[in-house]
Amino acid sequence: MESAIPQHLETERTRHKRVPDDYQPPYPSFVARYKPAVSRVVMAYFGVQYRGTAPAAATEALLEIAKGFSAESGPLHWDRARYVDQAGHETIVSVGYWDDTARFDAWFEPERAAWTGRQREGVGTFIEVLRPVVARHETLFSSPDRTEGVAAIAGGMSGEVQEHAYWGGMRDRIPLSQTDAMAPGGAPELIRDGARLRVMAHDNLCLIRSGQDWSDTEASERKLYLDDVEPVLREGMDFLRDQGLAIGCYANRYMQVLQADGSVSEKSYGQSWWKSLAALERWAESHPTHVRIFGAAMKYLSTLGPSARLRLYHEVTVAAADEQFFEYRDCHPKTGMLAAVETVAA
Template sequence: MESAIPAHLEIQRTRHKHVSDDYRPPYPSFVARYKPGVNRVVMGYFGVQYRGTSPAAAAEALAEIARLFAGEGGPSHWDRARYVDEAGYVNIVSVAYWDDIPRFDAWFMPAREVWTGKTRQDIGTFIEVLRPTVARHETLFSSLGRPEGVAVIAEGMSGEVQEHAYWGGMRDRIPLSQTDPISPGCDPELVRDGARMRVKAQDNLCLIRSGQDWSDTEASERKLYLDDVEPVLREGMDFLRDGGLAIGCYANRYMQVLSADGSASEKSYGQSWWKSLAALERWAESHPTHVKIFGAAMKYLSTLGPSAKLRLYHEVTVAAADEQFFEYLNCHPKTGMLAAVETIAA
């Protein structure tokens, strides 16, 4: 049994874990392990937004960002997903990951100008980037063999870890939590840069990407997931999308992962921005929508036991103020972190 926190990031705790040292979780889970020399990663969300039928400009923009990803300095891994937001706009988001900051910086400066530096007819574009130290980040996987998201760029996966299957495990897996309460800073602010809208977010903003992969499931398990679990998950995701601000969720996207040809895959994930890790924890532990999700998932897993083929994962980051970049061009005012802003700075 390993600690989720890698040995080179373990320090003397001043804030105690939520379980005792002899705790043994009821089922196995695993975390991504980066090379010890990697001290920072980049998570870049590059979005296209439009209403109705996909305009030609959307296809051109998606091809353009793919070319940029494939060029010099591009990411080690990227994927693409789609969802329809609360205002009825289609959003297609290409999510890219780097573990080399100088390479990203050299790539990003010209790429940013291509992406949000020019207005395209009938579409909006946005960039949401975090570049956290690995001490501000954690992952969790229900099985080995198929990493997703930022874990694809890791060196490998851990053995079975201790810090999971209890409330508080998410915080306990973040190395910074050993000594830091990770409290949120001041509220976000909006800054205009010509036609571009940039959000200056607060310290310790929280991001979660939490995914499901049912591509390996067979008929009976697939039906159980799609009929009994997914509708409850969707209900919770829709609540966060439409009413999350009241509980500290700035924005939520329930995304369908797209295959290389643009068709829908049998993978999905929720991706949301939170005022704080504590706000995310409160929703997970006690809000009726997540209690229902948790109950449906536990019933599913207890029914199938070790034979379950459904794969689950998440990645959670608590980013410092200087590790964030949010920029929007021609997007509606509830897009991403724009929903968090109440004042406009000229």
């Protein structure tokens, strides 16, 4: 049994784990392992939003960012997903991952200028970037043989890890939690740069991407997931999207992952920005919407046991203030981190 925290990031604890040293989790889970030379990762979300049928400018933007992602200094991995937001806007997000900040920096400025630097007819664009040191980041996978998100750029996967299947495991997997409470500091502020709106968030902002992959399931298991689990998950995701601000969730997107040809895959993920890891933990542990999600998932997994083919994963980052970048152009005022600040029409 391994620790989720890699050996080179282990330090003497001043803050204790939620479980004793001899804790044995009831089922296996795994984490991504970066090479020790990787000190920081980058996750960059490029979004486009519009109403109704996709205007030509949206199609053009998506082709442009795909081309940018394929450039020499582009991401080591990227994917694309879609959802309809609380204002009824179709939103398509392309997210790229890097393990080299110098490579990202060389790539980013011209791509930023092209993405939010000009108006696109009938289209809003946004960029949301985190570049955390790996000590501020954790992942968890139900299976070690298929990666998603930022784990796709890691050097490999761990063996079975100890810190999971209990409330508090998410925090215990983040190396910085050994010595730091990771409490939020400050309040989000809006900065205007012409037509661009930039949000300066605050220290220890939290991001979670939590995904489901049912592409390997057979008919009966797929029906069980889609009939009994997914509707409960969607209800919780919609709550965070529409009412999350009151409990510390600035924004939530429940996304359908798209295949290379633009069709919808049998994968989804929720991606949300939180005021703090503690706020995310409170929702996960005690809010009725997540209690129902957890209950439906446990019933599903207990029914199927080891034969379950559903794959689950997540990645969680608690980012320092200088590891964040949020910029929006012609987006409605509840888009992403704009929801965290009071905005008026430009």
